[in-house]
Each structure stands twice: as C-alpha cells, then as structure tokens.
Amino acid sequence: MRGGGAGSFPKGRVCPETREIPHYLGSGRVSPAALMPIPASPDRMDPVIAAIRNELAENADPELRKTSQRFFKEEITCYGMKTAAVTAIAKRYWKEVRSREKEEIFLLCEELYRSGYLEEAFIVSTWVAAIADRFEERDLAVLERMIDTWITNWAACDGFCNHAVGDFMVKFPERVADLSRWATSPNRWMRRAACVSLIVPAKRGGFLPEVFTLASLVLTDPDDMVQKGYGWLLKEASRKHTDEVFAFVIQHKKVMPRTALRYAIELMPKDLKVEAMRKG
16 A cells, blocks of 8 residues: 555545544643544434435445555545545535535534544545635634544545645745644644645645755654655655755655655656665
C-alpha cells in the first residue's frame, strides 16, 4: 500500500475508520469520556443526514467493505460503495442544503464526521469545497478544528485538504503561514494536512517558498503518512519547478527519509532520479 497520493486508493472505493471518533481537547490529547458515538435514533438527526445515512446503508457492498482494509494501516470499516456513487449522493443532497447558512452547513458536516464512516467524510469534503466562495478568513479555525477533531486516516485528510483547505489558502494567501503551525502539531493528520493542503496550488506552480518551508519543518518526521504527504507536495511542485525541487532534494537527501525522497523525484527525468537516489 502506498497510501500517500491521490491515486493511491483504488478507484471506486471509499472506506472509514471503525473506531469511534474522538473529540480532541485543546491540549491535543484524547479523553475517553469525550468519545462521541453515532446517534442512536434517526429522529434526533437532521432529516438530510438521516436520509444520506439510510441511502448509504441501502447501497452498501459487503465485498468492497471486506477488500478495502488493505489500503489502510488503521483498522477500518465502511459501507463499501463506489466513489462515483458517493459523489452523486453528495451532489444530490447538496441541492437540499446549499441554501442554508454557512454555519449550519458546517454543523451538518461535523454531524457527518461524527459517524466515523469515510463515505460520510467524503461527503463533507464535497460540501465544504462547495462553499469555498463563501469562505471568510475566520473560517480557517473551523477547518482546523475539523481536521484536528475528526480526521483519522489519509483518505479523509487528503479529500478534505486538497480542495477545501487548498481553496481557502488560494483565497487568503496571507494565512498560508498557519500551515507551519500545523506542521509542528502532535497530531499526525494535522502535520500531513499542512502539506497536502497545498497540493493543488503547488501543481499549478504556486506557493513554492511555502512548499519548501513546510517540507523543511517535517523533513525528518518519523511518521510515514507525513513523509508521503510532503514527498507528494514536492512532487507536485516539481511539475513547474523541477530544478528548484531537485536542488532541495539534493541539499537534504542525507537526512530525508527514502519514502519522501522517492515521492519527490517521481516526475523528474531519469538522470535526475539516478543522481538523487545515489548514496553518498
């Protein structure tokens, strides 16, 4: 399992964590008393959330649910649905909620996250990205809380950060410095989020100084999910800035984990790859 890039998860499949999703305290530690289980009665849910969960359950595929575990190191469970089907559900129900106030949509998204199902997390990613044109600078605190509280695997992290957080940073580039704080978080998913939030703009050639700042902050991170995250970021930046990324890799290759290095040079010409991988 590569588990690090947009193409790492098989097309047509989505999966979530099985464990109850913890509510992180301000210290970043988890309190067992703060665990938030799935609501027991649909009557207490927003009708749209109840309808979504019913539809996901009705269309679940036990075989997809069984085979998806191998793409995650964390123990997971899932409805077992094709990505296209989940996206269609997200878009269809978005028509019912898009006229609501932004703050209410955020609350609906946190309710979806609370279930622990990755299919529901993917719906959140779709909905939050859909309100990017309504983002205000203060909303970064909401996005950060969602990641720190609810994200528990690479697929949910990447789905949310590549577009929703990435769109925010493009709209408010003065807040990209906040990602450096995320990169030093004790939460591994915040550290990965710091890097993968710039994937799309970096692919287009943007934020190169910030790309190098983030990669430097997590350069020797022992977590392979973080290594893959910043390696992926460097790879996308190399599309428009091959020479600069290559120079960064050569400068740091003695301490850069091989996992991150391999990701970073994936798109480079063969001669540069050979030089980057040469020991010494």
